[in-house]
Amino acid sequence: xxxxxxxxxxxxxxxxxxxxxxxxxxxxxxxxxxxxxxxxxxxxxxxxxxxxxxxxxxxxxxxxxxxxxxxxxxxxxxxxxxxxxxxxxxxxxxxxxxxxxxxxxxxxxxxxxxxxx
Numbered sequence: 001x002x003x004x005x006x007x008x009x010x011x012x013x014x015x016x017x018x019x020x021x022x023x024x025x026x027x028x029x030x031x032x033x034x035x036x037x038x039x040x041x042x043x044x045x046x047x048x049x050x051x052x053x054x055x056x057x058x059x060x061x062x063x064x065x066x067x068x069x070x071x072x073x074x075x076x077x078x079x080x081x082x083x084x085x086x087x088x089x090x091x092x093x094x095x096x097x098x099x100x101x102x103x104x105x106x107x108x109x110x111x112x113x114x115x116x117x
Contacts, residue, residue, distance in 0.1 A: 044070045062082065
């Protein structure tokens with residue numbers, strides 16, 4: 001039986017135009033303009049997790065445009081920032097983002113106590 005290729009290697013086999021759409025999510029990419037919603041969803045389903053991880057490593061507490069389009073819960077408030085939304089929904093954060101958020105919260109609490117004293 002042949003082994004399935006790892007997701008990172010399979011992403012390297014995706015044509016450039018599709019990979020560009022996966023990574024940036026901009027609507028002017030050809031795949032988005034082709035109105036092939038089924039292909040877009042299947043591409044995102046196959047590679048969305050790895051794309052989100054890559055994007056979050058470069059920009060913590062941010063998600064790519066396609067994540068907001070396909071995977072994000074729809075209960076974001078009108079004046080709520082994307083960071084506030086992700087901090088409120090901790091289950092959407094990667095494990096390392098949760099640790100960073102906990103450290104930042106702890107440090108903020110220490111500073112608040114120091115200022116109040």
